Amino acid sequence: xxxxxxxxxxxxxxxxxxxxxxxxxxxxxxxxxxxxxxxxxxxxxxxxxxxxxxxxxxxxxxxxxxxxxxxxxxxxxxxxxxxxxxxxxxxxxxxxxxxxxxxxxxxxxxxxxxxxxxxxxxxxxxxxxxxxxxxxxxxxxxxxxxxxxxxxxxxxxxxxxxxxxxxxxxxxxxxxxxxxxxxxxxxxxxxxxxxxxxxxxxxxxxxxxxxxxxxxxxxxxxxxxxxxxxxxxxxxxxxxxxxxxxxxxxxxxxxxxxxxxxxxxxxxxxxxxxxxxxxxxxxxxxxxxxxxxxxxxxxxxxxxxxxxxxxxxxxxxxxxxxxxxxxxxxxxxxxxxxxxxxxxxxxxxxxxxxxxxxxxxxxxxxxxxxxxxxxxxxxxxxxxxxxxxxxxxxxxxxxxxxxxxxxxxxxxxxxxxxxxxxxxxxxxxxxxxxxxxxxxxxxxxxxxxxxxxxxxxxxxxxxxxxxxxxxxxxxxxxxxxxxxxxxxxxxxxxxxxxxxxxxxxxxxxxxxxxxxxxxxxxxxxxxxxxxxxxxxxxxxxxxxxxxxxxxxxxxxxxxxxxxxxxxxxxxxxxxxxxxxxxxxxxxxxxxxxxxxxxxxxxxxxxxxxxxxxxxxxxxxxxxxxxxxxxxxxxxxxxxxxxxxxxxxxxxxxxxxxxxxxxxxxxxxxxxxxxxxxxxxxxxxxxxxxxxxxxxxxxxxxxxxxxxxxxxxxxxxxxxxxxxxxxxxxxxxxxxxxxxxxxxxxxxxxxxxxxxxxxxxxxxxxxxxxxxxxxxxxxxxxxxxxxxxxxxxxxxxxxxxxxxxxxxxxxxxxxxxxxxxxxxxxxxxxxxxxxxxxxxxxxxxxxxxxxxxxxxxxxxxxxxxxxxxxxxxxxxxxxxxxxxxxxxxxxxxxxxxxxxxxxxx
Amino acid sequence: xxxxxxxxxxxxxxxxxxxxxxxxxxxxxxxxxxxxxxxxxxxxxxxxxxxxxxxxxxxxxxxxxxxxxxxxxxxxxxxxxxxxxxxx
Ligand code: SF4
Numbered sequence: 001x002x003x004x005x006x007x008x009x010x011x012x013x014x015x016x017x018x019x020x021x022x023x024x025x026x027x028x029x030x031x032x033x034x035x036x037x038x039x040x041x042x043x044x045x046x047x048x049x050x051x052x053x054x055x056x057x058x059x060x061x062x063x064x065x066x067x068x069x070x071x072x073x074x075x076x077x078x079x080x081x082x083x084x085x086x087x088x089x090x091x092x093x094x095x096x097x098x099x100x101x102x103x104x105x106x107x108x109x110x111x112x113x114x115x116x117x118x119x120x121x122x123x124x125x126x127x128x129x130x131x132x133x134x135x136x137x138x139x140x141x142x143x144x145x146x147x148x149x150x151x152x153x154x155x156x157x158x159x160x161x162x163x164x165x166x167x168x169x170x171x172x173x174x175x176x177x178x179x180x181x182x183x184x185x186x187x188x189x190x191x192x193x194x195x196x197x198x199x200x201x202x203x204x205x206x207x208x209x210x211x212x213x214x215x216x217x218x219x220x221x222x223x224x225x226x227x228x229x230x231x232x233x234x235x236x237x238x239x240x241x242x243x244x245x246x247x248x249x250x251x252x253x254x255x256x257x258x259x260x261x262x263x264x265x266x267x268x269x270x271x272x273x274x275x276x277x278x279x280x281x282x283x284x285x286x287x288x289x290x291x292x293x294x295x296x297x298x299x300x301x302x303x304x305x306x307x308x309x310x311x312x313x314x315x316x317x318x319x320x321x322x323x324x325x326x327x328x329x330x331x332x333x334x335x336x337x338x339x340x341x342x343x344x345x346x347x348x349x350x351x352x353x354x355x356x357x358x359x360x361x362x363x364x365x366x367x368x369x370x371x372x373x374x375x376x377x378x379x380x381x382x383x384x385x386x387x388x389x390x391x392x393x394x395x396x397x398x399x400x401x402x403x404x405x406x407x408x409x410x411x412x413x414x415x416x417x418x419x420x421x422x423x424x425x426x427x428x429x430x431x432x433x434x435x436x437x438x439x440x441x442x443x444x445x446x447x448x449x450x451x452x453x454x455x456x457x458x459x460x461x462x463x464x465x466x467x468x469x470x471x472x473x474x475x476x477x478x479x480x481x482x483x484x485x486x487x488x489x490x491x492x493x494x495x496x497x498x499x500x501x502x503x504x505x506x507x508x509x510x511x512x513x514x515x516x517x518x519x520x521x522x523x524x525x526x527x528x529x530x531x532x533x534x535x536x537x538x539x540x541x542x543x544x545x546x547x548x549x550x551x552x553x554x555x556x557x558x559x560x561x562x563x564x565x566x567x568x569x570x571x572x573x574x575x576x577x578x579x580x581x582x583x584x585x586x587x588x589x590x591x592x593x594x595x596x597x598x599x600x601x602x603x604x605x606x607x608x609x610x611x612x613x614x615x616x617x618x619x620x621x622x623x624x625x626x627x628x629x630x631x632x633x634x635x636x637x638x639x640x641x642x643x644x645x646x647x648x649x650x651x652x653x654x655x656x657x658x659x660x661x662x663x664x665x666x667x668x669x670x671x672x673x674x675x676x677x678x679x680x681x682x683x684x685x686x687x688x689x690x691x692x693x694x695x696x697x698x699x700x701x702x703x704x705x706x707x708x709x710x711x712x713x714x715x716x717x718x719x720x721x722x723x724x725x726x727x728x729x730x731x732x733x734x735x736x737x738x739x740x741x742x743x744x745x746x747x748x749x750x751x752x753x754x755x756x757x758x759x760x761x762x763x764x765x766x767x768x769x770x771x772x773x774x775x776x777x778x779x780x781x782x783x784x785x786x787x788x789x790x791x792x793x794x795x796x797x798x799x800x801x802x803x804x805x806x807x808x809x810x811x812x813x814x815x816x817x818x819x820x821x822x823x824x825x826x827x828x829x830x831x832x833x834x835x836x837x838x839x840x841x842x843x844x845x846x847x848x849x850x851x852x853x854x855x856x857x858x859x860x861x862x863x864x865x866x867x868x869x870x871x872x873x874x875x876x877x878x879x880x881x882x883x884x885x886x887x888x889x890x891x892x893x894x895x896x897x898x899x900x901x902x903x904x
Numbered sequence: 905x906x907x908x909x910x911x912x913x914x915x916x917x918x919x920x921x922x923x924x925x926x927x928x929x930x931x932x933x934x935x936x937x938x939x940x941x942x943x944x945x946x947x948x949x950x951x952x953x954x955x956x957x958x959x960x961x962x963x964x965x966x967x968x969x970x971x972x973x974x975x976x977x978x979x980x981x982x983x984x985x986x987x988x989x990x991x992x
Contacts, residue, residue, distance in 0.1 A: 047932075052920040058980060069970045089984045093917050096930055106981065108919045154921075160936065161921045169921040173979035176961045180975060289984055297927060300915065 005681065005695035005776060008706075009791065012713035012774075017857060018791040022902030024822045028858040035469065037440035040097045041383040045440065047095065047108060049871055052161075053152045053393050053407075054107040055168040057177050059344060060115065062089040064181050067116070075608050076268070076627070080275035083345060083612065084282030090344075092293035094313070096306055099329070100336050100384050101313055102290055104344055104392060109152055111168065111395040114347050116609060118191035118222045119182040121396075122164045151871065151886035153407065167407065168395060190222040190609055194601035201600070203593040209565040213558040214767035215551070216594055217542035217644070217760050221601020223400045225538070225609065228350035228410065228507025229638070230531025231342060232617045233335045233359055234517040237528075240324040241280050247622060248273045248280075255625055269625030272632075276622070279612045283341055284321050291317035326521075328363040328373050332381055335359065336388055339411070342614045349394050350410035350507025350537055351614075353445065354514065355529050357415055357430035362519055362526040364429045375432060382436035389444035407887075408443060408758075408880045414504035416459070417450030417479055420516050420527045422501060424454040431462060437473065438466045443874060443881045448505035449474035450482070451843050464832035468823070468854055472876025475509065475851035478843045482511040484810035489513075489752055490533075490635050502529035508879030509756055509814045509849050510536040513635040515619055532619045532634035536813065538602060539639035539751055540594040540743075544764040545649035546771050546781060548590065552582045553672055559769060573668055576661040580653070584735060591641050591743055599746040606746075631747060639745035640754035640813055643736060644764055647718050647782035647789055650732060651773035654725040655715035666708060675770045679709040684766065684778025693893050695776045713774040719788030721799035726806045737811035753812040755785035757878045762890040780894040784816035784878045786847070790897035797838055797901055805845035816879055817842070820853040820898040834904045851876055853895070860884070860896045907943075911935040914944040945992055950978030953989040 009015065037045060066085035070078045091106040105112050113122060154161060154169035161169045170178065186192065198204055210216050235244055252273035259266035294314035301307045316333050325331040335353065343351055353359075367373035389411040415433055419425040437447055449463050463474050483500045490500075490513050499515045506512035513533035519526045551558065552573070556566035566586050573579045606629035615627035619634050626632035660668050680701040687694050716724040740753040761781040770777045775789070782789040786804040793800045797819060809815050826835045835852070842850045853876045863870035863884050873884040875895055884892065910916045910924065910933050918924040918935065926933045933939075949955045954966040955976055965976035967987040982988040 047919060052922060054918070054920040057977075061977075061980060065968070065970070065974045068974070091981045091983050095917065095919070095925060096927075106918060107921075110920075152920075159922075171921050171979065173961055174977070177975075177977040177980070180962070300927060303930070 003697040004693070006693055008697075008709065009713065012710050014713055014791045017897070018794070018899040019822070019902050020794065020899050021796050021904070022825070024856060024858070024900060024902055025824060028862065029823050029856045030859070035439045035441070037383040038380045040099075041380060041387065041440055043097050044095070044384065044387050045442070048387055048391060051109045051152055051391075052154050052169045053109050053111070053167055054105075054154075055111050055113065055164065055170045055395055056105055056107070057112060057174050057181060059086045059090055059105065059112045060181050061177065062086045063116070064184055068184065074271045076271050076275045076610060076612065077278070079609065080278035080612055084278045084285075087279075087282035087341070087344070088285035088289075090286055090289070092290040094290065094293055094297060094310075098384070099309070099313075099381060100333055100388060101294070101317070102287075102337050102340055104340055109391045109393055111393040113178065113182070113395050115182045115185040116189055117225065117347055119185045119189050120191065122178070122182065151883050153886055165396070168393070190225070190601060190605045193608070194219075194221050194604045197604065198597040198600040201593065201596045204597065206566065206589065207593045207597045209558075209563055210590055210594065212563065213547065213551075213561055213565050214764055215544050215547045215565065215590060216540065217544075217764060218400050219601055220538050220541045220598050221605050223396055224347050224349045224394070225602065225605045226346050226351070226535040226611060226614060227348040228352075228510040228512070228537035229533060229535045230352050230354035230504050230506045230512045230514050231339060231614070232514075232530030232532065232619065233338055234519065234528060234530045235617055235622060236334060236338055237324060237331060237359070238517070238519055240320070240322060241284055242322045243324065244616065244622065245277055245280050248276045251625060252277075265626065265630045268630060272625050272627050272630075275612050275627075276616045279616070283337070283613070286341070287317050287321040287337060291321065325363065328360060328367045328378060329381060331360055331363040332385070336385070338617065340392070342617075343392060343394075345613045346609070346611060347394060347396050349396075349408075350412070350510070352410065352412040352414070352504065352506045352512070354504040354506070354531060355414045355417065355425070357413075357427060357433050358425060359528045359530065361427050361429050362521045362524070362528070366522060366524070378429070379432050379436045379439065382433055383440040386437065386440045386442045386444060390442040392444065408882050410507045410880060411445045412448050412505050412507065413445040414448045414450055415474065416452065416455050417504070418452055418454065418501045420498050420501060424452065424456060426456055426459050431459065434459075434462050434466050434474070437471065438469050441469050441471045441874060443883060446472070446508065446881050447474040448477050448509065450479050450504070451476045451839070452479040460836055461832055464835050467835065467852055468826065468832070470823075470854050471874060472851060472853060472881035475849060475879070476839050476843065477505055477509060477511075478809070478846070478848050481810045481846060481848045485511055485813060486513060488810070489637055493635050493637060495635065499532075504529065504531075506531065506536055508758065509816055510754065511813050512536055513638070515634060517619070534628060534633050534636050534638040534747075536638045536640060536754070538598075539745065539754075540591055540598060540641045542642045542644045542757075542760045542764070543587070543590055543594075544645050544760075544768065545643055546645045546652060547764065547768045548586050549583055549649055549652055549771070550675075550769055552579065552586055553668075553675070556586075559676060560767065576657050579656065580731075584739075588739065591739070595641075595743040595745070595751070603746050636747045637745070637749035637752075639747070639749070639751045641740040641743060641751055642754045642756065643785065644757050644760045645781040646729070646732070646755065646785040647787065648771055648773060648775060650718050650725060650729045651715075651782075651789060651792070652771045653728045654717065655712045655772045655774070657728070658715045658724065659711060665711065670708065671712070671772055674705045674708050675772065677705060678770045678777045679774070680705040681770075681776050684776070689889065693897065695779060709774055712772060715773070717773070717789065717792040719793035719800045719803050720795045721802040726803045729803070730806045733807035733811070755812055755815045757781070757784050757816065758880070759877060759887070759891050761878070762888060762894065766890065780890050783894060783898075784818050786815050786817035787819075787878075788899065790894060791899055793899050797904055798841065801838075801842045801845055801847065805842065805847045809846055809848040812848075815848045817847060817850045818853065818876060818878060818898070819850065819901060820855065820857070820895075821901045821904060822856055823854055825901055825903050826854065838904045853898070857896055857900050860892070864889075864892055864896065907938040907941060908945060909935070910937055910939045912946050912948065913939040914946045916946070947982040947985070947988050947990065948978065949976045949980045949982055951990060951992050952982055952985070953991040954987060
C-alpha cells in the first residue's frame with residue numbers, strides 16, 4: 001500500500017491530527033451546550049432539514065416577458081417594469097406554523113435563475129453556450145468545485161427532478177422553459193455584453209489565461225454583482241411604502257425636465273423616480289398576493305388557532321403593504337419582506353441585515369412596555385428568522401455557489417459595537433438575538449460580534465456560551481480596527497466619527513460603511529443604523545497567491561495547462577529579492593487587468609441591470625434621485641482586491657528563502673523539479689481526491705524527494721511566533737495593503753485590500769501544483785488569511801496570535817483567523833472565561849477577526865463516514881457556518897486536519 | 905376523469921421539487937402522488953383558455969401583448985395571472 005501524506009508529515013513532526021496544549025480524551029466528546037427552539041420553530045426546522053434546494057422559472061418568466069416587450073424604453077424604467085411584473089406574479093407560499101411569511105420563490109428553500117446576468121452555466125455541458133463559457137475561463141472554476149453530497153443539495157438528477165449547477169433541483173416540466181428563457185438572453189446578459197466589451201481591453205488575453213489557470217476565482221460583474229453589504233431598512237420603516245411613493249412622486253414633479261446644473265445625469269432623476277415607484281408598486285402587489293393567500297387559508301383551515309394566525313398574518317401584510325409598521329412583529333415582517341425582495345432583485349450573496357438589534361429595538365421596547373409582547377415571543381420570532389435566512393439560496397454557477405461559498409448566503413447579523421455617542425450599543429434585544437441563535441442553531445444568520453472594550457461582560461460571556469454550542473458564531477470583529485479602516489477609506493467621501501460607529505459586517509467579515517437615521521415611533525425618536533455603501537463584494541475576486549508564485553517559478557507558464565499566462569520574466573531568480581520582486585510584478589499585472597475587465601462588467605451591469613429596490617433604501621438615493629449606478633449611495637469606494645492562500649504562500653516563500661537563498665542547501669531548480677514531481681506523490685486527480693489526507697506516494701517512488709520534502713516541511717512556518725516566517729507575512733501585507741489602493745474602480749475611486757478565503761482555498765488548491773512549503777498538488781491551501789496551515793502551529797494559540805498580529809490590520813478591510821478547540825478545553829464558566837481572555841488578547845494585539853470551531857475532530861471524522869447521522873452538524877469554515885453535509889470533501893478534510901487546541 | 909396529482913391541486917403548497925403540504929389535512933405529501941377525489945384544480949397555464957399548446961412542454965400565451973406572442977409553459981402556476989381564464 002502506498003505511503004500516505006499523513007505518515008510523511010508525521011515523520012516530519014507535522015501531525016494532521018495535531019492536538020496542541022494537551023491530549024483530547026479518547027472518547028468522542030459532544031459540544032457542552034445544547035439547546036432547543038420553541039416547538040413551532042422545531043417543526044419548521046424539521047421541514048427545512050428535509051428540504052431540497054429547489055428552483056423554478058416563475059420570476060424569470062415574468063421578468064423576461066415584460067422586459068422583452070419594452071425594447072426602446074429608458075433602461076432603468078424598463079428594468080423596473082420587468083421587476084414589477086416579476087414581483088406581482090410571484091406565487092405566494094405560506095406554510096402552517098409560520099409567523100413571519102414570504103419566500104424567495106414558491107418553495108420553502110426556493111430560488112430562480114437570472115439569465116439576464118449570465119445564462120451559460122446552466123446549459124448542458126455539450127451546449128455551445130457552456131463551451132463558450134469554458135473558453136472564456138468563466139466556467140473553469142466549476143470543474144474544480146464540489147458541493148457536499150448531502151443536506152439540501154441536489155447534486156444529481158433523479159426521477160422527475162433535474163439537477164442544475166450541481167445544487168438546485170428543478171422539475172423536468174420546467175426545463176424547456178428554462179432553456180428557452182436562457183437563450184432569449186444570449187448576447188444580452190451582463191456576462192455576454194460585458195465579455196463583448198472587456199475583449200477590447202488590450203490585455204484581455206492575459207485575463208482569459210488568468211481565469212483558465214484559476215489564479216482568479218471568478219468575475220464579479222455578472223456572477224454576484226451585489227452583496228457583502230448592509231441593507232438599510234430605514235425608509236420603509238419610517239415612511240412605509242405609500243410614503244415612499246409619495247416622496248418619489250413629489251420629487252419627480254420637482255425634477256422633471258431639469259438638469260439642475262448636472263449636465264451628465266441630472267435629467268436621469270425623473271426616470272429613476274419613475275423606476276422607484278414601479279418597483280414599490282411591484283412589492284406592494286407581492287405583499288398583497290400573500291395577504292390574499294393568508295385570507296384564503298384562513299377560510300379553508302379547520303384548526304382554530306391556525307385560522308386565527310392566518311388572519312393575523314393577512315392583516316399584518318395588508319398594513320405593511322401601505323404603512324410604516326407599528327409593532328415588533330409588523331416591523332420584523334417588514335424587514336423580512338424587504339430582505340427577500342432585495343435578494344430577488346439581483347444575484348446577491350452577503351446581503352446582511354446588519355444591526356437588527358438596534359433597528360428593531362424601538363418596536364421591541366414599546367411593545368414590551370405596553371405588554372403587547374413578551375421576551376419569549378420575541379425569541380420565538382428571532383428563532384424563526386434563522387429558518388427564513390438559512391432557507392435563502394442564491395442561484396449561481398457551481399464555481400461560485402459551491403467552490404467559493406459552500407452554498408452559504410451570508411445574511412450576517414451584527415451585535416455589540418458602539419452607539420452614535422460612542423458608548424456600548426448593546427441592548428436587551430441583542431441578548432435575545434444571542435439566546436435565539438443558541439436555541440435555534442442554524443447557519444444563518446451568522447453573527448458578528450463587534451467587539452469593543454466597552455461591551456458588558458455578561459454579554460460577552462453569553463457570546464461564549466453560544467460559541468460553545470458549536471455554532472461557529474458569534475465571530476469577533478474588532479471595532480477599533482474597523483473604525484480606523486473606515487476613516488481611512490471613506491473620509492474622502494465625507495464620513496465622520498458618528499457614522500463610523502454605525503458600521504457593521506456585510507457578508508462574512510467585510511467591514512461595511514453605514515449611517516445613522518432618526519426613526520420616529522409614537523412620538524419617540526431613535527437613531528438606527530443601516531447600510532449606506534455600495535456592495536463590497538465587487539472588484540477583483542480571490543487571487544491565488546500560491547498560484548502566482550507558481551507562475552513566477554515557471555517563468556509565466558502554467559505547468560498544469562501548459563499555457564502561457566504572463567509574459568516570461570526570464571529572470572534566473574538568483575536572489576530572494578529577485579523572486580519577491582517578480583512575484584510583485586505578476587501580482588500587479590493580475591490586479592490591473594482584472595480591475596479593467598471587471599470595471600467593464602460592472603459598467604454593463606449598472607447600465608442595464610442596476611439595483612432599484614436596494615438602491616432606493618440606501619441613503620442618499622431617494623433624496624438625490626440617483627441610484628447606485630449614478631453614485632447615489634453615500635459611500636461608493638467599496639471595490640476591493642481580494643487575496644487568497646496567504647499563509648500557503650508565506651510558508652512557501654519562507655521555505656525558499658531558508659533553503660535556497662539563506663542556507664543554500666538546495667537549488668531552486670531542484671525544488672522546481674520536486675514541485676513538478678509532486679514530491680514523489682501521485683497526482684491528486686489520480687488519487688481521485690483533492691483532500692490532504694488521501695494523498696499517496698507514487699507506487700514506483702524510490703524516495704527521491706523524501707529528504708527534500710522533509711526539509712521543506714521543517715522550514716519555518718507561520719503561526720509559531722517565529723519572525724523568520726512572520727516577517728515575510730509582514731512584508732507581504734505592507735506591499736499588498738498599499739498596492740491595492742492604486743487600482744481605480746469604475747466609479748473613479750481607489751480600491752482597497754480584502755482578505756477572506758470563504759471556500760476558495762479548496763477549489764484554488766485543486767488547480768495548484770505542490771508548493772515549496774511541502775503542500776501537495778491539488779490539495780487545499782491554509783484556510784482564511786491568518787489561520788495556520790493544519791498541524792504547523794506547534795507553539796500554542798498565543799504564539800499564533802502573535803504571528804497574526806505582526807502587521808497593522810487596520811490597513812485592510814479585514815483579515816481572518818480561525819481556531820479549532822476541543823470542547824473539553826473550555827468546559828464550564830472557567831472555560832468560557834479562558835476563551836474570552838484568548839479573544840480579548842487578540843483584539844488587544846490589534847487582530848481584526850477571530851472565530852472558533854468548538855468540536856472534537858473525532859466527531860467530524862465520524863460525520864464524514866456516516867453523514868446521515870449528522871444532518872444538523874454545523875462547522876465554521878472561513879467566515880461562515882455551514883452544515884457539514886453541504887460542504888465539499890476537500891474542505892471537510894481540511895477542517896478535520898486543522899490543529900485542535902486541547903487547552904487555551 | 906383521473907384524479908389530480910397533488911402538484912396540480914390548489915391546496916397543495918410545495919416545500920420542494922418532490923413534496924409539499926396538503927393545506928386541507930396539514931400533512932406532508934408527495935408531489936407526484938394522486939390527491940383525494942374532489943380536490944380543486946390549481947390554476948396553471950395548461951388549464952387556461954389562453955394557452956395554446958405547442959407540444960414539448962411549451963405553448964403560446966394568447967393574451968400576451970407582444971408581437972409575436974410570448975411563449976408560456978403548461979406547468980406554470982397561474983394564481984397571480986390576471987389574464988387566467990379557466991378552461992376546465
Ligand atoms: S393568460 Fe396567464 S395563465 Fe393563461 S396562458 Fe397566459 S400566462 Fe398562462
